[in-house]
Amino acid sequence: MFDRIAGSYDSLNAVISGFQEPRWRRGLVAACGLRPGMAALDVATGTGAVARDLARRVGATGRVVGVDISPGMLERARAHAGGPVQLTFCVGDAMALPVTDASFDAATIAFGMRNLPDYRRGFAEMTRAVRPGGIVACLEIARPASAVGRLGRVWFEAIVPRIGRLAGQGDAYRYLVASVRAYPSPNRIVAIMERAGLVEVTWTPMTFGMVTLHVGRRP
Ligand SMILES: C[S@@+](CC[C@H](N)C(=O)[O-])C[C@H]1O[C@@H](n2cnc3c(N)ncnc32)[C@H](O)[C@@H]1O
Numbered sequence: 001m002f003d004r005i006a007g008s009y010d011s012l013n014a015v016i017s018g019f020q021e022p023r024w025r026r027g028l029v030a031a032c033g034l035r036p037g038m039a040a041l042d043v044a045t046g047t048g049a050v051a052r053d054l055a056r057r058v059g060a061t062g063r064v065v066g067v068d069i070s071p072g073m074l075e076r077a078r079a080h081a082g083g084p085v086q087l088t089f090c091v092g093d094a095m096a097l098p099v100t101d102a103s104f105d106a107a108t109i110a111f112g113m114r115n116l117p118d119y120r121r122g123f124a125e126m127t128r129a130v131r132p133g134g135i136v137a138c139l140e141i142a143r144p145a146s147a148v149g150r151l152g153r154v155w156f157e158a159i160v161p162r163i164g165r166l167a168g169q170g171d172a173y174r175y176l177v178a179s180v181r182a183y184p185s186p187n188r189i190v191a192i193m194e195r196a197g198l199v200e201v202t203w204t205p206m207t208f209g210m211v212t213l214h215v216g217r218r219p
Contacts (some may be wrong), residue, residue, distance in 0.1 A: 003072030005172050016160045024211050028139040031051045031215045032106035039063040041104040042110025043094045048077030055085040067092040097125045106135040113138050114183040123196035130218050138213045141180045145211030152210045186212050
């Protein structure tokens with residue numbers, strides 16, 4: 001499915017997020033506390049937007065790897081990449097990441113966790129990838145309970161599937177809504193991250209709770 005939508009993914013994403021996604025991604029990257037020369041892993045990297053932000057943080061002496069199961073999405077990521085930093089992409093499954101244990105300072109995932117068949121294993125793999133003390137951070141669409149947030153839900157559950165249908169991607173955007181509905185509450189995600197081996201797990205709502213940012217540390 002992601003191979004098929006890769007061509008229109010970035011532009012549709014910008015519209016359905018109300019052009020908020022760059023801000024959300026910047027929050028995710030800032031939470032990792034990266035400095036020049038460090039190494040970061042972006043799981044389910046898609047067209048590589050987070051990976052490029054991470055690369056700017058770690059600079060030319062740093063290293064960023066983006067992993068995704070869809071070669072079509074990675075083709076886009078490679079086309080957008082550039083510059084002097086070490087930014088590479090590879091095909092791989094978040095359920096069994098193709099990376100060495102403890103080889104990164106931070107691991108991120110943006111709008112990818114809800115697509116995985118086993119969330120605990122997804123977090124456990126990211127935890128395995130970071131060094132002791134390293135950060136695991138997850139940005140995901142949520143189902144807000146606040147009044148303003150509920151308006152956002154109307155947009156997301158009623159309008160977004162129509163936009164998807166108009167763009168010829170009706171099934172993908174119906175899947176998007178269904179996968180958000182099936183995703184656990186923020187507190188359940190905290191518990192899942194702790195079961196995956198992370199400590200000091202916190203979560204922050206963004207844009208009236210339409211998106212949540214979870215951050216944990218490998219002990
Ligand atoms: C909604 S996109 C998010 C892409 C990107 N992180 C972003 O912020 O735009 C979800 C991505 O998860 C990837 N994905 C789904 N299942 C995966 C898996 N098991 N392992 C790795 N990537 C996966 C898809 O190929 C897709 O690129």
